[in-house]
Each structure stands twice: as structure tokens, then as C-alpha cells.
Amino acid sequence: MRSHTVAIASGAHVHLQYLGFIIELDPTDTIMRVVYSEQTAKCGSIAAREELHSDSTGCKIGLTGEEKGRTQGLRESCDSVRAIATKIGRSKNVVFCCLSAPNEYCQKYANVNALKLTEAVKTKIYNIAKLPNIHTARQVQAALRICGAKPIQNLTTIIKAVSDTYAYRKIPACPPLTLNRKLKRLAWARHHQLEQTNWAAIVFTDEKKFNLDGPDGFHKTWVERAADVPDVWSRHSGGGGCMVWGAISARGKIHLYFIEGSFTAAKYVSMLREDNVLNRCRQMVGPNTVFLQDKAPVQTSRLVKNFMNDENAELLDWPAYSPDLNIIKNLWGILARKVYEGARQYQTVLELKFAILLAWESLDQPVMANLYASLPKRIFDCACLQGAYVQGNRDQFRFSMAE
Template structure:
């Protein structure tokens, strides 16, 4: 048998070729002659002609396939349960299925949900939002949707974050052979209580990153005021924002404390009126993620090294990244309006 015939047996013939087989048979040619002329196995020629005589067509007929383990009614019921409670477990769905008289395995239930477009994923952690929070977010989004890009470029964004020496963010994959999981080269060193951590205050604008400060001891309003005193105007100057910039901070109690408000007022700092519980809106959250990934790739061995590497990687964040994040602000505002104040994909 030729190589072409072998391929023909493993693949379905094009409809045009099937029609030519029928046309030759109708003109009086036999199976053997058709097979040789079109280089199609004789058994395939016979099968196509038989189908044409029986059904009057050469196109592929629908195949019944394996019967479904779940009825359409059962599948719809499972989808309803998932829509009603997205956190429902497969075991709970199994019980629901049994109660409907359709005992199904976990794999059957999972497959049915996949067919309906539902997939198991790790739930994102988002702030708990009250009706008051959502209303404030909507009002904020409406107020600032029409701000010009020039205005947004004059905003100095700020926030605090914690970075652990050996934390969950240091998850890494390794290529290894079976039985070598505990080899030194295939492990990540850890110590009790995560090896410690540092708290950082940082800021940035569309022009790039500003100062990054390690916070000594427990953060309070007085310490926060001192950080602003030593770093806010210097960052604005380094980024060439001028004196008429807008300062963004969230509504942490340290940020809204009396001594903080007094310092900001006495220094004529324009503060962006920020809605509570709205980290989705602050583009600096993405910079913190970038920083943590870059730092843990360098595997610092102690807190002093961790601080040094954080400051080095913060300075290495390209201006283009900062520009892109600030440019995303209108989309963040629109997402808030679409979600009616609830959490967004950001």
C-alpha cells in the first residue's frame, strides 16, 4: 500500500474527493479503477459509495458518541448551583447531584462545568466593601474620569508595603529528576517566622519612581509625618513635578491623623481626595508586585541585604512602566463604574 493511501486511511477525505468518487461510480467505473485513479483505498471507495446510495449524500454524518453521564437537566442544575454560590465545592455539588437522582463522579461534574465555561480558580483576595465604600468609589470615578492626562501626570502616588525575607512570594519552580526533591540545589532555604521583613514607603509618578524609604520600628502618624518631611518634596523635585503637584495617599489612620493633616496644610500640599478600601485604583500596587518579584529573584540572605536590593530594584523600574501604569488610571475608573463600585480586575 502506498504512503498516500496510508494517510487516507487515517484522515477523513475532503468532500470534493468524495464527490469525485461518486461521480466516477455513476459514470460506470468500478471500485478498483476508482481506487487506482484517485489513490484511495478500495474499502474507502466502497464505504463512500454505500453511504451515497443509502443516504443520497457524501458529507460526514453526525456521530452519536458516548452517552452523557449527566442529563441536560442535571448539568443545568449544577450550573445554577455554581452561579448561586461560586465557592461551592465539588463534594457539595456531588451531594446536589445525588439528591436529583443523578449520582456522578467528581471528574464528571468538573467536565460538565468546564463545558459550560466554569473553571476552578484560586479566589482573589479583595477588600471587604460596604455600600458606603462602593458609593464613594463611584462618585470618585465620575469626578475624575474627565481629568486630563497632564493632570494625572502631576500626581505623586504613594503607599506602604511589607516585603518578607523568605516569604510566600519566593515560590519557585525547579527542573529535577524523581527522588531529588530534597537535594540542596532543588530547595529554597527558609527560616522560622519567615526570617523577618521590612516595611517600605515609596512613591512614583508618570516620570518614574521617587524615594523608597525603609520604616524603622512601628509606623505611627509622627513617623509618617517625618517620612513626608524628608522625602515628599525631594521626590517631587527629582521627578520634576514642580510645587503644584497632587499627592495621593490612602485613608490609613496615620495618613488622616491630625498631625499629618496639619503638616500637609502648612506645606500647601494638594491631596487627592481618596475613597476608602480602593487599592484597585492605585497603580502603585502593580509596582509593589514588580518589586517583590525582582527582589526575590535575587534571594537576599538578611534584612540589610533585603533593604539594599529593594532600593536598587526600585530605581531600576523603567520610566515606561510608570507611564503605562498612570495611563491605565482612566480604565481603572471606568472599571469601577462598570462594576458599580465593587472590586475590579485591577
């Protein structure tokens, strides 16, 4: 017990609650000395009242049994809600809720004996969260019940306990890499590390589909807090679109081709022949140009292989399921951000093609140079990870804490 000096307005009531007893003092002086527990009482400048809080949740406890009895008695005496709140030293909302439903009142409030978030509880939650089959806060909650621990009703308590170690992140998508595919990627990465491959002599090629309604995934934009979020179209199959094929080198972009209809081996060979793509690549890069094609069915067809042999084109052996090593995939992302900047959508395919061409022409050589400069590190990371996916570590996103 400690002694406190409390300044109280003349005629005001001091309302204290300690160990279930209500103490009301009607002061006659401006300054008076009141002895009370600092942990269970709190004085204000206008009306000193007690506010009891739960140690675990910080939520105010409802009216006690004695306060409820006094409230109902004062109500039977025809006192108003405001007058009752003043006399018992509680808020009008608390009094109104008690009088509106006295039987159901205080059922949803926190209990003073609720589970406290102590270091021991945090450790138990953290140990369960580390288990390989636990991915969400709800699974941690269920595991606590199974192991016999005191249950935690609020999922936010679990999230708070592990917030210093885990964070909510989107799990990045990666190709289905089996053990055999990882071994092939590892052998490929070690081979190019030993050979010290000249990546500047390699031309990267790939195809990309653009939709009229925007890229696949979420649409996000900055808006004022009081403003409405703008609507975006959502049509079947993205409202249609177009497919492009591109080729880049360390010295800059080489060619962009719009594919009409489905992408077949015959169309691919026709494009390479009519647009003289291979010779244009040799003119920009040099006579020792190496062409990179992923393992798409079109590019591995017999027709395409025969054409490449006739043209004496040297092809780079590429491991399957390796989009993380293909830098033109990153270029498509840069291009898509330019095309769909500001959550832009398109009505016609012609309008979309025009926007793609403008974005393609805006790409300068330093963009390609930065992408090519990242190749040695990608190869090194692939070798260090034993052929695993290199664009993002999946282990750090394992625990999503989704409810």
C-alpha cells in the same frame, strides 16, 4: 452481526465472548472467517481476545463468573498463571488478582450499568452547578442525590461535564466593599471622569513590607521532572524583614525610604521633612503637584494633616478600601518579583535592603508611564461596575470545582 476476516497465527486460539458465551476456535488455516459482534469482540495479531469496556468510564470489566470458574478449575489442575491467562485470553494481572482474593475480586470494578455521561446528564449537572450556593464538585454530587438523580461516584465525571463552561481558578482577594463604600467609589470615579483629571500631576505614595523568607503566598519555580523540588525556609513571621515607603510619578520614581521599627505619624513627618520629599516631588512633576495618600491611620492622623497644611500640599481625596485603583500597588508587585526572583531568600535584613535598592534602581520610566496610562480605564471600569472591585471579575471564578 457482521462478517470479519481475521488473520490468526497457526495454532493460536480465538477467544470470543458474546452474551456470556465463550467460543474458542483452534484454526488449522492461516486465514479463517469468523462471524462475531464488532461491539463485543476485538481480535489481536497474536492471540485474539475480547476486552469488554464500560461505556461510562472506559475501565475494563473484571472476569465474568464463567471466566472465574474456569480460572479456578485450571488452577486446581496445577496450571500456571501464565498458562491460565493464555487459555482464557485475559492478562496475567487479571488472573493473578482473581486467584489472590477470589471472594473480594471484582468488587471495585466499574459496572456495565454505570451512569453514562449523556447530554441529559451533562445538562442536569450544569443546571445544578449554576446555582449560587454550589461551588465545588462535591456539592454537585450531594445535590444530585438530593434531587433523586442517579448518583455519580467519581468527582472527575462531574468536572468533565462542566469543563467546557467552568475552569479551576484561584479566587482573587478583594477588600470588604459594603454598599456604602461602593457608592462612594462610584461617586469618586464619576467625578474624575467628568473633571478629566490630569493623572500625570499626581504623585502616588504607599508603604510595603518585605520578608526575608520571601513574599507571602506560594513559592513556584521550574524544575526538571526527575529532579527534587528545592526546599525553602519557613520561619515565624517570614523570618523578619523591613518596611519601605515609596513615591512615584509619571516621569519616574521619586523616593524610597526604609522605615525602622513600626510606622508612626512622627516617623512619617520626620521622613517627609528631613528628606525634603515634597519639594523633590514639585521639582519633578511641577508646581501643581497633587499628593495621593491612602486612608492608612498614619496618614490620616492630625500630626500629618497639620504638616501637609503647613507645607501647602494639595492632597487627592481617595476612597477607602481602593487598592485596585492605586497603581503603586502594582509597582510593589514588580519590585517583589525582582527581589525574590528564582525563589530567592535572604539571611539578613541588610542583604534584603541591598536587593531592594538594586531592584528599585532598575525600574525605568516606561514602567511608570504604563501604570499611569492604565488609570483612565480603571476609573471607567469602576464606574461601569457601580463601584465594585475592578481588578478581576469575581463571578468568573465562582465555581472552583475543588474536590
